[in-house]
Structure formats: C-alpha cells, structure tokens
Amino acid sequence: MAGQSQAFAGMARAVRAVLVVVVLLSLGLLILLGLRIGESLSELRSEANDNLHWNLSQLEVDLVRLGEEMRVNAIQKDGSLKELRKRYDLFYSRAQNAVGGKGYSAPGLRELPQTFAALLGAYLARETPLIDGPDATLRENLPAMVDRLGTLRDSLRKVSIEMVDALAEVGDEKREALSGLIRQMTLATGATIFLLAALLAVVAWLNKVAAREQRLSDQVSRRLAATIDSALDAIIVSDDEGRIIQYSPSAERTFGYSRAEALGRDLATLIIPASLREAHAAGMARMRQTGKFKMVNNGRIQLSALHRSGREFPVELAISSAEGDQGRIMIAFLRDISDRLAAETELTSTRDKALAAGRAKTEFIAVMSHEMRTPLNGVIASLELASGMATDPELRRFIGLAQDSAQLLLRHANDVLDVTRLESGGLQLTTEDFDIEAHLSGLVETFRPICDEKRISLRYAMTGERPMLQGDPFRLGQIVRNFLSNAIKFTNIGGVTVEAEVSEQRGSSRVIEIRVTDTGPGIPYADQSRIFEDFVMLDPSFGRTGEGAGLGLSICRRLAVAMGGEIGVESTPGEGSCFWLRIPFALGRKSPTAPVTEDRAPMAAMDVLVVEDNATNRAVLGELLRRLGQQVTFAFDGEKGAAAAAAHRYDVILMDVSMPVMDGLTATRLIRKSGASKNSRIVAVTAHSMPEDLERIRASGMDDILTKPISSGNLIRVLSGTALLMAKPADGLLDDDRIAELRLALGADGLERLAVKFLGDGGDLIARLSREETLASEALSALCHEAAGLASVLGAAKLRSLCAKAEDLCRSGRAEEARHMLRHDLEPLWKETALTVKSLLQA
Amino acid sequence: MKSFLRAMCGGALILSLSLSARAEEVAAPKGEVLLTLSGSLEQTNVDGTLQLDQAMLEALPQTEFTTSTTWTSGTPTFKGVLLKDLIAAVGAKGGTVTLQAVNDYAVTMPLADVGPEAPLLAFLMDGETMSLRDKGPIWMVYPYDSNEKFRTEETYSRSIWQLTQIIFAD
Structure with missing residues (x-):
C-alpha cells in the first residue's frame, strides 16, 4: 500500500516535472506568438494602406477641380488665369507625392505605382511649360489641355483601380495571417490553461500524498517512541563519543538514573563498571577509527553493568549502530538478567544433583550385578554338584530347571553389567587389525547350523572394497550376532541376508555398513523407534522363554555409539525387517590379501577339542582354529566335553568356563583325574577375567586362559607355549608371561596404566641414577633397590638384574664398580626396555 | 542691408511680442503674407488677425531637422518655427487650434497635443522657400525618423502642407 502510493507519488513527480517543462514551452510559444501578433499589428498601424485611398481620392479631387478651372477659363476668354495656375500648382504638388513620395507604394502593388508616377510625370512635363508660359x-x-486632362484621368483611374484591388488582396492575406496568428494564440492559450490546470492538479495531489506521508511518518515516530517507552529492555542511544542521547523509561528502572540525569552523560562513567571502561574506550576508539565495532550488530552478549547504587549486575546486551543526523549512533538494548542467571545456576545445580544421583544408581546397579555373580556362580556350581549326585529323575529335572534359571539370571546380570559399563564409559574397546570380510563371513557361518535346523536360508555377501580395519572386531561382531540371532529367531519361512559394504571413504578411515534383512513378521511402525530402548520386548512370549532381559538391542545401540557409529531398523510389518549399522573404522596396517598367519611361525596341526555351549562362540572358535590348520571337535557342555576328552587324546582343549549341565572347571577336574586327555593342555575360555576367576581357573587345573574377545593372535598364543616361544624368543627385556598375568589381573587398561607409570617412574629413577657421581653410595644403593623393584613389576629381567647387581656392589663397598657399570650399561638397557614397553602400549 | 532690416523687424516683433500682457497692435507685415493667425490671440496687426511674412517668421526662434517623409524622396532638411514657439509668441489661448491649407484641407487638434519638439511650421526646405508646388508656403512637419510616435496615421494626417491659416479657438 505505502509502496504503491510511493510509486504513484514518484510517477506524479515525474509528471509534474514534464508538465512544468511543457507549460514553460507553451508560455514561450505564447510569448513568441504575442510578439508576432504585436509585430503584425504595428505593421498594420504604421501602414499607409488607407493613405493610398486618401491620396488617390485627393489627387482625383485636385484633378477634377483643375479640369473645372480649365473648362471655365476655356469659355471665359478674358478671365484671370491666377486661379487656374493655383489649381495646377495644387495638382502639381499632389502629383509630386506620387512621383517622389511613398504614399502610393505598398507591398504587393508591383510596378503599378511606377506606372502611375510615369503617367503623372509625363503629363506634368508636357503641361507645366504651358501653365508657366504667357x-x-x-x-x-x-481646349486641348482639357482633353488631355480627361485622358490622364481615365488612364490614372485604370491604374488606381488595379492598385486598390492589389492592395485589397494584400490586405486580405495580412488579415488572414493575423487571424491565423490569433487562432494559434487562442489555441496556445487554451493549451497553456489546460496544462496549468493539470499541473495544479498534480501539485495538489502531491501535496496530499506528502501530507499523508507526513502523517504516516508522524504516526511511525509516535509508535516508535511508544515502543521504546514501553520496551521491557532498557534502550540507550549514544553518539560515537559515547554520550547518551536517548534513554528509555525502562533504562531508568534498570540503572537507577533518571532520564534527565542520564542525557548528555558519558556511557562509560554512568553504567560501565570500572573494570570494563578501558575495554569500552578502546572499542569506541576502534569504532571511530575503522567504523567497525566488535560488539555492534553481533547478536546478544553478556556483560556486567553498573547500577547507580554502585552494584554491578549481569546484563544481556545487543548493540546495533546506525547513521543518524549527527553521524554514527549506537543503540544498545540491555536486559537485567540477574534473575535469569540465578535461575540458570539453580537449574544447573539441580541437574548436576540429578545426574549425580543417576550415576550413583548406575554404580549401585553395576556393583550389585557384579556382586550377584559370585554367589550365583556358587549356586551354579552347587547345582552342578547336586546334579551329579542326584539319582532321582524328578530331582534331576528340578535341578535342571534351577540350573537353567541360574544361567538366565547370570546372563541378566551380565547384560545389566554391560549396559552400566557402556553408560558409565567403563567399556574398553580393543584396537586390533582385522579383516572385515573374513571376520563377518566367519561370524555368519556360525549361524548356519541353526538356520539349517530351522530350514531357513542364510545368505552373506560383502560387495566392493574389502579393507583391513582397525578396531574392536568382537564388539562389532556382538552387534551383528545380536541382529542375526534376532532375525533367525523371528524368521520361520524364507531366510536371512547379511550384506556388508564400505558405505563411505573418509581419508584413512572407512564407514562399514552392515544390513541384516529377514523375512520375519516385521515390526509395527509405532514400535520401530523404541526397540533400541532398554527393556523393550515386543513379543511377550519371547521374553517368557527366558532368552533375555530386553537389553540386547539397547546394548547394540550403545556399542555402536561407543564406536562412533549408528544403528537403526527399517521394517514393513508382514514383510520383514532390515537392521543396519554404520560404524567408522580406521584402516588397518596389514593388507587383507596377506594371510593372517603368514608372518608367524608355521603351527603344527593339532587335535583341538572345543567345549562350548554357545553356538556363536563355538562357530567363531571353530572357524579361527580351522584357519590355523587345526583339527576341531566340538562338545556342547562340560559333561559331554569331559566324556569326549576321556575317550580321545586331544592336544589342546578349549574349555568354556560357564556352561549348563557341567561347567568348565568341573569338567577340567574330571579330565585331569583320568582319561586319554589327562595331560592335555586345557585352556579356559572366558569373558570374565576377574582376579578371583583367575584363581579358581588355575586351581581347577587349567593351563591358560583365553579371554574374549577371541582373536587369532591370542588364540595362537594360548594354543601352544612352544609355538609362542618359537615365534618370539624371550629377550629378557620383558617377561611375556608376567605381562599376560598382569593383563589377566588388571585388565588391558590396568596394564596400560601400569606401563605408563612404569615409564614415568622408571624415567625419573634412571635420570637420578645417571647422576650417580653426586650420590653417596648409600643413596645409590637405595636407588638401585628401588629401580630393581620397579623392573620386576613388569618382569624386565635384564634391568632388574643390572640394578640388583649394582645394589649388591654398593652394599659390599664396591661402589666405584657399581658406578662404572651403571654409567656403561644402564642408559642403553633402559632405552631398550622402555621401547619394548612402549610397543606393548601401542599393541 | 536686407538682412539687417529683417533683423530689425524681428527685433521689433520680439519687442512687441514681449509685451504680451495686453493686446496690442503689432506692425503690419512688409513682405508677402505667408501665414494668417486668427481667433483667440493677444497679438494682432491687421483686422484683428496677425499676418506674418517670412521676415517676421524668421524673427521667431528657429528650429530645423532633417527627416524623410512619405511624400518626398530623400531626406530634406526642414527649417521654421515650432508651433509651440509661435503659440507662446502670439499669446494664443484656448483648447484647440485649426490649421487650413490652400487646397481647403484643414486639421483641428487640441493645443495639448502641441509638443516641445514638434510640429514645426517649416517655411524652408533644404534652405529654399517652398512654392505651392513644393507644398509651400508653410508645411507643418514632424521629425518622422526620430521617433516612432511621429509615424502614426494621426501624425501623417496632421502634417498639413500649403498651410496659410491658423485659427485658435477657445
């Protein structure tokens, strides 16, 4: 609306300009016409048109009177000729006018005046001598003169009629021209009047528009003033020197100064705390110099402001700048946010308390789950023993039920522990190189027996790049296993497809996408978003079968997030589901085409018995062992395992610790008692590597522990001590067994902490020892003792023996030898040892 | 000698004209009468009129100018007495003056129209007296060339030639 009227006003102004020009032009035209009419009129005024008629008639009169006088005198022979001569003179004089004067000449008469003058001249030349004579x-x-005069009169008459006609013609033309001019003048005057009227209308309209705009502008100004007055934020406008030129009522309330007090004052001394004044002055100076102001037009910022009472309080501030009449002005919007900040602080502390409470709960649950497992293990072990002793089938059935329940409870406890570990960030992801394709295909194969059993198909395909990755293959596998077991569980017709590919390449890392698609019943849309939440079980009957606590997928989600990835599901009810995960991995160091075992010493083919109740673990172990060229036999529980071991001599028995019917510990004790595999190497396979477990495992007669996640590397290490020694002879720098022990005892991260502490403390000690010349022999001896102790922690035998020997020398008064030895050997040996420890850290 | 006489006569006229406070007989003209004034006059010489010959005219203040006219070719120089000088000299009063020519042409004009520079009662054209044929003896002319105001119909119609009589009316 305003834009339209402004466009109209713009147009009207253009029209006005054009009209002004046109009016000026027509006024010019009017003046020109007026001049021409004036000229024309003055021409008419000064003209002797009537003169000719007058002159002709006067000449005629004089000629007639002369003729009369001649005729009178021709008759009166004795009359005086004086009157005749006077008449002739008068005629003569009149005729002279035609000869010499201009009275007979007018425009348009052509040669007629000359003809006329010639007639007269000829007549006068002939008669004058007679008149003047005797x-x-x-x-x-x-008498003859009378005749001649008559002839002259006729001739003159002819010419004079012609002259009058010609003159009338000229007069007509002139009158026509003049009336044309007057017509033009009339038209021009009319046009000018019309244009002036139009101009008047345009000007009037423009005035109206201007008045309306003025009204609007006044309205806007009033509204703006009202807005400023009623704004909740304090509004202060200052010039570029920082002097206040506007100060809103809200500012009065915020800062305590009245408008009258504030106007004209310097911002800096009025409302800026002393601590900020310098920065303010610098900012103002910079703005004046560069025209830029860091805080201007920069959104909201928080600062301290000064109240009249001297109290500093927090304000939120937005500054914008504009060009005013007197140069640049700054408009500051300020809000006292003391209350808000207090509320925020309150909220933060409430939140922190709530979080702390949540953490405490999580810790409590973790501790409880952990603590539950020990008595639960006791229950399970006791039930196993009872099961062995019971002969009544009814009792055995009840014991079996109790064992199943105890196993389920244990799994629940483990799940909860997983969740709490993931929540509290306590989960340690391993970092190792692995071949994604091999890992996945092995994993999928472990599910084939179940699929065969259910008579559904199981397909696996990895397309595109098959990189060597670095990460935690076990945790990745855990997610895929969960997906797969769910898919197989819910699919009764059709099959399950696992597809894997590199979905994104980011420099030296790859995002792996794995999709597990089934032809099961699908998941209702409403449930798709919540199935990754804790304790969600869509099929109640599934929960009742006691297969889980509804934590599987939520653990998957947490694992994926912990690995920096994401998981999700797409499902159409009635058609099936597709669970997917995308996880980024760094590229591994080894080429996937290189066989895993190539850089190791060839391993002798052995007869391996795998005692494992879990089909997945069985399949993983089986696959890994087959790759290592081992002969594998499976047993599904401790009892069956013990029986198999008794019947056949196996080189190595991989024994799951916790199994239904009979656990690994019991089975081991049975095997060690008697049978073909009495002296075989028995390796415990467990995910739980707590120190107390370690003790129980050793006590049962097992030789080694294989901790999950199982990789081919640690599998090789536990399969055969000799194989390990052959591959990597002990160099005495570090004791591998000690390291393995420590890892079992402390966990990987505990070992890492210890190694870091070892490097730090060792570095200090060695540095002090290397300045041995400043030390008394007692002090040196004490230091050597300390260093030897430290070295023995990680089984650094060489370092320990060097330090111990130096200590002995000091004690037996041979400090100089000790110093000599330390100067020579300590530094290089420490460097070597430290290097080995560091490589341990990197592994 | 002749010019001396003329000067003497002029001197007498001026002398007599200077006594204009009362009507008085002025000496009769000696030469041919060129102009006869009548009507409301203070000065008279013959039968209640004032007859003036060339000498008497020449005794009055002389004015001359050169101008073209619509009736002559070239630019003649006219010399004579301004009408206002004549009026002043003869003590004429009243509202109008009527001028009459030999050919019975007559002009009547208000005395107020008599200007300070025109009309001129010329009796010499290019130094010569003017015969009847040359629009003599007296031709009342205006300096037509000097000003546009003298080139109007009215001025032309008042330019009376072969002038012999002037009658002042109240």
Missing part, C-alpha cells in the same frame, strides 16, 4: 499661349491651348 497667358495667350495658355488660353489658346486650354
């Missing part, structure tokens, strides 16, 4: 001669000639 009276007698004159009288004698009078």
Whole structure:
C-alpha cells in the first residue's frame, strides 16, 4: 500500500516535472506568438494602406477641380488665369507625392505605382511649360489641355483601380495571417490553461500524498517512541563519543538514573563498571577509527553493568549502530538478567544433583550385578554338584530347571553389567587389525547350523572394497550376532541376508555398513523407534522363554555409539525387517590379501577339542582354529566335553568356563583325574577375567586362559607355549608371561596404566641414577633397590638384574664398580626396555 | 542691408511680442503674407488677425531637422518655427487650434497635443522657400525618423502642407 502510493507519488513527480517543462514551452510559444501578433499589428498601424485611398481620392479631387478651372477659363476668354495656375500648382504638388513620395507604394502593388508616377510625370512635363508660359499661349491651348486632362484621368483611374484591388488582396492575406496568428494564440492559450490546470492538479495531489506521508511518518515516530517507552529492555542511544542521547523509561528502572540525569552523560562513567571502561574506550576508539565495532550488530552478549547504587549486575546486551543526523549512533538494548542467571545456576545445580544421583544408581546397579555373580556362580556350581549326585529323575529335572534359571539370571546380570559399563564409559574397546570380510563371513557361518535346523536360508555377501580395519572386531561382531540371532529367531519361512559394504571413504578411515534383512513378521511402525530402548520386548512370549532381559538391542545401540557409529531398523510389518549399522573404522596396517598367519611361525596341526555351549562362540572358535590348520571337535557342555576328552587324546582343549549341565572347571577336574586327555593342555575360555576367576581357573587345573574377545593372535598364543616361544624368543627385556598375568589381573587398561607409570617412574629413577657421581653410595644403593623393584613389576629381567647387581656392589663397598657399570650399561638397557614397553602400549 | 532690416523687424516683433500682457497692435507685415493667425490671440496687426511674412517668421526662434517623409524622396532638411514657439509668441489661448491649407484641407487638434519638439511650421526646405508646388508656403512637419510616435496615421494626417491659416479657438 505505502509502496504503491510511493510509486504513484514518484510517477506524479515525474509528471509534474514534464508538465512544468511543457507549460514553460507553451508560455514561450505564447510569448513568441504575442510578439508576432504585436509585430503584425504595428505593421498594420504604421501602414499607409488607407493613405493610398486618401491620396488617390485627393489627387482625383485636385484633378477634377483643375479640369473645372480649365473648362471655365476655356469659355471665359478674358478671365484671370491666377486661379487656374493655383489649381495646377495644387495638382502639381499632389502629383509630386506620387512621383517622389511613398504614399502610393505598398507591398504587393508591383510596378503599378511606377506606372502611375510615369503617367503623372509625363503629363506634368508636357503641361507645366504651358501653365508657366504667357497667358495667350495658355488660353489658346486650354481646349486641348482639357482633353488631355480627361485622358490622364481615365488612364490614372485604370491604374488606381488595379492598385486598390492589389492592395485589397494584400490586405486580405495580412488579415488572414493575423487571424491565423490569433487562432494559434487562442489555441496556445487554451493549451497553456489546460496544462496549468493539470499541473495544479498534480501539485495538489502531491501535496496530499506528502501530507499523508507526513502523517504516516508522524504516526511511525509516535509508535516508535511508544515502543521504546514501553520496551521491557532498557534502550540507550549514544553518539560515537559515547554520550547518551536517548534513554528509555525502562533504562531508568534498570540503572537507577533518571532520564534527565542520564542525557548528555558519558556511557562509560554512568553504567560501565570500572573494570570494563578501558575495554569500552578502546572499542569506541576502534569504532571511530575503522567504523567497525566488535560488539555492534553481533547478536546478544553478556556483560556486567553498573547500577547507580554502585552494584554491578549481569546484563544481556545487543548493540546495533546506525547513521543518524549527527553521524554514527549506537543503540544498545540491555536486559537485567540477574534473575535469569540465578535461575540458570539453580537449574544447573539441580541437574548436576540429578545426574549425580543417576550415576550413583548406575554404580549401585553395576556393583550389585557384579556382586550377584559370585554367589550365583556358587549356586551354579552347587547345582552342578547336586546334579551329579542326584539319582532321582524328578530331582534331576528340578535341578535342571534351577540350573537353567541360574544361567538366565547370570546372563541378566551380565547384560545389566554391560549396559552400566557402556553408560558409565567403563567399556574398553580393543584396537586390533582385522579383516572385515573374513571376520563377518566367519561370524555368519556360525549361524548356519541353526538356520539349517530351522530350514531357513542364510545368505552373506560383502560387495566392493574389502579393507583391513582397525578396531574392536568382537564388539562389532556382538552387534551383528545380536541382529542375526534376532532375525533367525523371528524368521520361520524364507531366510536371512547379511550384506556388508564400505558405505563411505573418509581419508584413512572407512564407514562399514552392515544390513541384516529377514523375512520375519516385521515390526509395527509405532514400535520401530523404541526397540533400541532398554527393556523393550515386543513379543511377550519371547521374553517368557527366558532368552533375555530386553537389553540386547539397547546394548547394540550403545556399542555402536561407543564406536562412533549408528544403528537403526527399517521394517514393513508382514514383510520383514532390515537392521543396519554404520560404524567408522580406521584402516588397518596389514593388507587383507596377506594371510593372517603368514608372518608367524608355521603351527603344527593339532587335535583341538572345543567345549562350548554357545553356538556363536563355538562357530567363531571353530572357524579361527580351522584357519590355523587345526583339527576341531566340538562338545556342547562340560559333561559331554569331559566324556569326549576321556575317550580321545586331544592336544589342546578349549574349555568354556560357564556352561549348563557341567561347567568348565568341573569338567577340567574330571579330565585331569583320568582319561586319554589327562595331560592335555586345557585352556579356559572366558569373558570374565576377574582376579578371583583367575584363581579358581588355575586351581581347577587349567593351563591358560583365553579371554574374549577371541582373536587369532591370542588364540595362537594360548594354543601352544612352544609355538609362542618359537615365534618370539624371550629377550629378557620383558617377561611375556608376567605381562599376560598382569593383563589377566588388571585388565588391558590396568596394564596400560601400569606401563605408563612404569615409564614415568622408571624415567625419573634412571635420570637420578645417571647422576650417580653426586650420590653417596648409600643413596645409590637405595636407588638401585628401588629401580630393581620397579623392573620386576613388569618382569624386565635384564634391568632388574643390572640394578640388583649394582645394589649388591654398593652394599659390599664396591661402589666405584657399581658406578662404572651403571654409567656403561644402564642408559642403553633402559632405552631398550622402555621401547619394548612402549610397543606393548601401542599393541 | 536686407538682412539687417529683417533683423530689425524681428527685433521689433520680439519687442512687441514681449509685451504680451495686453493686446496690442503689432506692425503690419512688409513682405508677402505667408501665414494668417486668427481667433483667440493677444497679438494682432491687421483686422484683428496677425499676418506674418517670412521676415517676421524668421524673427521667431528657429528650429530645423532633417527627416524623410512619405511624400518626398530623400531626406530634406526642414527649417521654421515650432508651433509651440509661435503659440507662446502670439499669446494664443484656448483648447484647440485649426490649421487650413490652400487646397481647403484643414486639421483641428487640441493645443495639448502641441509638443516641445514638434510640429514645426517649416517655411524652408533644404534652405529654399517652398512654392505651392513644393507644398509651400508653410508645411507643418514632424521629425518622422526620430521617433516612432511621429509615424502614426494621426501624425501623417496632421502634417498639413500649403498651410496659410491658423485659427485658435477657445
């Protein structure tokens, strides 16, 4: 609306300009026409048009009177000729006008005046001598003169009629021209009047528009003033020197100064705390110099402001700048946010308390779950023993039920522990190189027996790049296993497809996408978003079968997030589901085409018995062992395992610790008692590597522990001590067994902490020892003792023996030898040892 | 000698004209009468009129100018007495003056129209007296060339030639 009227006003102004020009032009035209009419009129005024008629008539009169006088004198022979001569003179004088004067000439008469003058001239030339001559001669000639005068009169008459006609013609033309001019003048005057009227209308309209705009502008100003007055934020406008030029009522309330007090004052001294004044002055100076102001037009910022009472309080501030009449002005919007900040602080502390409470709960649950497992293990072990002793089938059935329940409870406890570990960030992801394709295909194969059993198909395909990755293959596998077991569980017709590919390449890392698609019943849309939440079980009957606590997928989600990835599901009810995960991995160091075992010493083929109740673990172990060229036999529980071991001599028995019917510990004790595999190497396979477990495992007669996640590397290490020694002879720098022990005892991260502490403390000690010349022998001895102790922690035998020897020398008064030895050997040996420890850290 | 006489006569006229406070007989003209004034006059010489010959005219203040006219070719120089000088000299009063020519042409004009520079009662054209044929004896002319105001119909119609009589009316 305003834009339209402004466009109209713009147009009207253009029209006005054009009209002004046109009016000026027509006024010019009017003046020109007026001048021409004036000229024309003055021409008419000064013209002797009427003169000619007058002159002709006067000449005629004089000629007639002369003729009369001649005729009178021709008759009266004795009359005086004086009157005749006077008449002739008068005629003569009149005729002279035609000869010499201008009275007979007018524009348009052509040669007529000349003809006229010639007639007269000829007549005068002929008669004048007679008139001036003697009276007698004159009288004698009078009759002839009368005739000649008559002839002249006729000739003159002809010419004069022609002249009058010509003159009338010219007069007509002139009058026509003049009336044309007057017509033009009339038209021009009319046009000018019309244009002036139009101009008047445009000007009037423009005035109206201007008045309306003025009204609007006044309205806007009033509204703006009202807005500023009623704004909740304090509004302060200052010039570029920082002097206040506007100060809103809200500012009065915020800062305590009245408008009258504030106007004209310097911002800095009025409302800026002393601590900020310097920065303010610098900012103002910079703005004046560069025209830029860091805080201007930069959104909201928080600062301290000064109240009249001297109290500093927090404000939120937005500054914008504009060009005013007197140069640049700054408009500051300020809000006292003391209350808000207090509320925020309150909220933060409430939140922190709530979080702390949540953490405490999580810790409590973790501790409880952990603590539950020990008595639960006791229950399970006791039930196993009872099961062995019971002979009544009914009792055995009840014991079996109790064992199943105890196993389920244990799994629940483990799940909860997983969740709490993931929540509290306590989960340690391993970092190792692995071949994604091999890992996945092995994993999928472990599910084939179940699929065969259910008579559904199981397909696996990895397309595109098959990189060597670095990460935690076990945790990745855990997610895929969960997906797969769910898919197989819910699919009764059709099959399950696992597809894997590199979905994104980011420099030296790859995002792996794995999709597990089934042809099961699908998941209702409403449930798709919540199935990754804790304790969600869509099929109640599934929960009742006691297969889980509804934590599987939520653990998967947490694992994926912990690995920096994401998981999700797409499902159409009635058609099936597709669970997917995308996880980024760094590229591994080894080429996937290189066989895993190539850089190791060839391993002798052995007869391996795998005692494992879990089909997945069985399949993983089986696959890994087959790759290592081992002969594998499976047993599904401790009892069956013990029986198999008794019947056949196996080189190595991989024994799951916790199994239904009979656990690994019991089975081991049975095997060690008697049978073909009495002296075989028995390795415990467990995910739980707590120190107390370690003790129980050793006590049962097992030789080694294989901790999950199982990789081919640690599998090789536990399969055969000799194989390990052959591959990597002990160099005495570090004791591998000690390290393995420590890892079992402390966990990987505990070992890492210890190694870091070892490097730090060792570095200090060695540095002090290397300045041995400043030390008394007692002090040196004490230091050597300390260093030897430290070295023995990680089984650094060489370092320990060097330090111990130096200590002995000091004690037996041979400090100089000790110093000599330390100077020579300590530094290089420490460097070597430290390097080995560091490589341990990197592994 | 002749010019001396003329000067003497002029001197007498001026002398007599200077006594204009009362009507008085002025000496009769000696030469041919060129102009006869009548009507409301203070000065008279013959039968209640004032007859003036060339000498008497020449005794009055002389004015001359050169101008073209619509009736002549070239630019003649006219010399004579300004009408206002004549009026002043003869003590004429009243509202109008009527001028009459030999050919019976007459002009009547208000005395107020008599200007300070025109009309001129010329009796010499290019130093010569003017015969009847040359629009003599007296031709009342205006300096037509000097100003546009003298080139109007009215001025032309008042330019009376062969002038012999002037009658002042109240």
